[in-house]
Amino acid sequence: AKVWVLKKHFEGFPKTSDFEMKQVALANLKDGELLLESVFLSVDPYMRPYSKRDMKEGDVMIGTQVARVVESKNPAFAVGAFVVADGGWRTHFISDGKDLNPLPPSWPESLPRSLALGTLGMPGLTAYFGLFDVCKMKPGETVLVNAAAGAVGSVVGQLAKIGGCKVVGCAGSDSKVAYLKKIGFDEAFNYRTVTSLDEALRKASPHGYDCFFDNVGGEFASIAINHMKKYGRIAVCGAISQYNDTVPQKGPYIQIPMIFKELSMKGFIVTSWNNGREEGVKALLKWVLEGKLKYHEQVTEGFENMPAAFIGMLKGENLGKAIVKV
Numbered sequence: 001a002k003v004w005v006l007k008k009h010f011e012g013f014p015k016t017s018d019f020e021m022k023q024v025a026l027a028n029l030k031d032g033e034l035l036l037e038s039v040f041l042s043v044d045p046y047m048r049p050y051s052k053r054d055m056k057e058g059d060v061m062i063g064t065q066v067a068r069v070v071e072s073k074n075p076a077f078a079v080g081a082f083v084v085a086d087g088g089w090r091t092h093f094i095s096d097g098k099d100l101n102p103l104p105p106s107w108p109e110s111l112p113r114s115l116a117l118g119t120l121g122m123p124g125l126t127a128y129f130g131l132f133d134v135c136k137m138k139p140g141e142t143v144l145v146n147a148a149a150g151a152v153g154s155v156v157g158q159l160a161k162i163g164g165c166k167v168v169g170c171a172g173s174d175s176k177v178a179y180l181k182k183i184g185f186d187e188a189f190n191y192r193t194v195t196s197l198d199e200a201l202r203k204a205s206p207h208g209y210d211c212f213f214d215n216v217g218g219e220f221a222s223i224a225i226n227h228m229k230k231y232g233r234i235a236v237c238g239a240i241s242q243y244n245d246t247v248p249q250k251g252p253y254i255q256i257p258m259i260f261k262e263l264s265m266k267g268f269i270v271t272s273w274n275n276g277r278e279e280g281v282k283a284l285l286k287w288v289l290e291g292k293l294k295y296h297e298q299v300t301e302g303f304e305n306m307p308a309a310f311i312g313m314l315k316g317e318n319l320g321k322a323i324v325k326v
């Protein structure tokens, strides 16, 4: 099997030389085990902060894939079945069958299985529970989401529309902004080219925002908090603008708007909703099949291009979910 290891801890923005591809031998299967072959691998922002906190140099990069069972000594998994596995950046690996999420054998033929890593997987569920449970979005409200053309953000905006809200999104290129308009965002702007973020947020919703789904943190969040309506709710989902910092950013000092607008702000991690996974995927799948929830995937071909796909995603080169096809 081929694996990618973290050769050198990232300093600032990750570089391809921080990774190393290795060949590893696999043992023979024991009873209860199965051999999995990766078909699609996910590259996600969390890998950047996770590597710093929880990995040492030489460890295999963590990550999730859609994998096919190629050999099985486990009666619960037939050869040819597909599962979502936390196997790391590996082409092949042996599993004991625990912690695998089987894809239903009735997976709709019209949909790529890679959606189990995006709109119908962890990012889609993050949008679903973050918006409905954390933001407690209600019909008629105004929702703001940043990194809006990405895996999580694009689902957030469309779910808010399905839920009867006005949606404002921002992203880092004009083509992404055009995409947001195409999939139903009421207002969208390019945060890299606006002369004033403050002005752009005011113009997009002069009366402010009831819900803010924050994927970015940092300066954007510090400015956006001042545009919340009274009793507004902020779901702190991610802080991608801070993941590559070598020196921590200063501020924001949010106490004054938090107090006077009586805001609620809650950080969350999607795995806390693991028990609701089935319900969430069912709801998302229904909307996808009805054509109400559109998806786009940025597919990079070739396992050898894992680091490039990961770095490209951090730079914003992806529209929708960044996926690697082996």
Ligand code: NDP
Binding pocket: 044, 045, 046, 122, 123, 126, 147, 148, 149, 150, 151, 152, 153, 170, 171, 172, 173, 176, 215, 216, 236, 237, 238, 239, 240, 241, 242, 268, 269, 270, 271, 313, 314, 315, 316, 317, 318, 320, 321, 322
């Ligand atoms: P995306 O598909 O949105 O890809 C990342 C995007 O972030 C890029 O395409 C880029 O888009 C944007 N970005 C990168 N750097 C910056 C920056 N400095 N300022 C603003 N935008 C930036 O990734 P995901 O949808 O998978 O994840 C989005 C966020 O959600 C991340 O912060 C992630 O950590 C978080 N997350 C949290 C989870 C949880 O359980 N709490 C679960 C899953 C994700 P652009 O061109 O617009 O800049």
